Amino acid sequence: MSRPFHFKQFTINQTANSQKVGTDSMLLGAWVNGSFNRILDIGTGTGILALMMAQKNPAAFITAIEPDLDSFDEAYSNFQESPFRSQLLAIHTRLQDFGSIDKFDLIIANPPYFENAFLSKDADRNRTRHTADLPVFELYECASDLLRENGQFAVIIPFEEEENHFYRAAMEDLYPQRILRTLREDGDYKRTLIQFGATPTPTPLTKELLVKDASNRYSDTYIELTKDFYGKDLSK
Numbered sequence: 001m002s003r004p005f006h007f008k009q010f011t012i013n014q015t016a017n018s019q020k021v022g023t024d025s026m027l028l029g030a031w032v033n034g035s036f037n038r039i040l041d042i043g044t045g046t047g048i049l050a051l052m053m054a055q056k057n058p059a060a061f062i063t064a065i066e067p068d069l070d071s072f073d074e075a076y077s078n079f080q081e082s083p084f085r086s087q088l089l090a091i092h093t094r095l096q097d098f099g100s101i102d103k104f105d106l107i108i109a110n111p112p113y114f115e116n117a118f119l120s121k122d123a124d125r126n127r128t129r130h131t132a133d134l135p136v137f138e139l140y141e142c143a144s145d146l147l148r149e150n151g152q153f154a155v156i157i158p159f160e161e162e163e164n165h166f167y168r169a170a171m172e173d174l175y176p177q178r179i180l181r182t183l184r185e186d187g188d189y190k191r192t193l194i195q196f197g198a199t200p201t202p203t204p205l206t207k208e209l210l211v212k213d214a215s216n217r218y219s220d221t222y223i224e225l226t227k228d229f230y231g232k233d234l235s236k
Contacts, residue, residue: 006231010051010082016070017046023211024191025049025110028156029056030226031180031193036060038102040146042095042109043067043134047075047088049108052229054084062087063104067094067133095134095142103148109155111139136161136168144172152177153196159189169196176204183210 005012005021014020025045029052036057041050044064053062064079066072072092079088091098112134143153153174157165159181166176174196182191190211210219218234226234 007051007229008231009055009229010078010084012046012048012051012078013074013081014046016074017068019045021046021048024156025052026226026229027180027182027191027209027211027222028108028110028154028193029053030229032056032106032108032152032154032195033178034106034152036105036152038104038106038148039063040100040104040107041065042107042139042143043111044075044090045071045110047078047090049110050075050088050090051078051082051084053106053108054082054087055228058087060087060105061089063089063091063100065091065093065095065098067092096138098142098146100146103151104146105148105151107143107147107151107153109139109143109153111136111155111157136164137171140165140168140172140174144174147174147198150198154194155196156191156193159192162192162194165192165194169194173198175200177201179204179206181206181208183208185210185212185214 002014002020012021025048029049037060039053039060039062041064044050044066050062050064064075066075076090079085079090176194177197178195180193181189184190209221211222212218223234
C-alpha cells in the first residue's frame with residue numbers, strides 16, 4: 001500500500017491510482033501562472049493538480065474529470081478531506097464525453113503521452129501513460145472547445161513529443177505562450193511544460209530548469225518553484 005503524500009495544505013492518498021504523486025504534476029501545478037476563476041483538470045488521477053490549483057486560486061471553482069472509477073473515487077475522497085472541498089467538483093467521465101455550458105479560464109492536464117509504444121500488462125498504467133484512450137488530436141480538439149476566448153491550456157509532456165503537440169495545438173488555434181523545458185543530470189531535455197493561448201506569439205517566454213543535480217539533490221530553482229506545496233524541506 002502506498003503511503004499518503006503530505007503537502008503543506010492538503011494530503012494525497014494514492015492507493016488506487018497507478019500513477020503516484022511525482023515531479024511532473026508538481027512542476028506543472030507550481031509553474032502555471034495567472035489568475036483564474038473557472039479551471040478544468042483533465043484526467044485528475046489522485047486530484048493533485050486540482051488541489052494545487054485550488055490552493056493557488058482561492059476564488060476559483062475547479063472541475064476535475066477522471067475516466068477511471070477507482071482513481072475518481074480516490075480523487076473525490078482527497079477533495080473531501082481537503083480545506084478546498086467547496087471549490088472542487090469531481091466528475092467520473094472521459095474528456096470526449098464531457099460537456100460544459102460555461103467555458104474555462106484554464107484547462108490543465110498531465111496527459112497520457114506514449115504513442116505507438118508497447119503496452120504493459122498493467123491495464124490501469126496503460127490508460128494513464130498511453131494515448132489509446134485519449135489521442136493527442138482529441139486532447140486539443142476538446143480543450144479548444146472548452147476554453148473561453150482568452151483562456152489558457154497548460155500541459156506537461158515528454159520533450160520528444162513537443163513538436164507533435166505544437167502541431168496539434170496550432171490546428172485548434174492554440175499557440176505556446178510560455179515554455180519550460182526540464183533538464184536531466186546529463187544536460188538532455190526530459191519534459192516540456194507548455195502554456196497555450198489563442199494569440200500567436202512569435203517568441204514565447206522559454207526557460208530551462210534542472211530538477212536534480214548529479215548528486216540526486218533537488219536544484220535550488222526547483223525548490224524555489226515548488227516551495228508553497230511540499231510539506232518537507234527538499235534542501236536536506
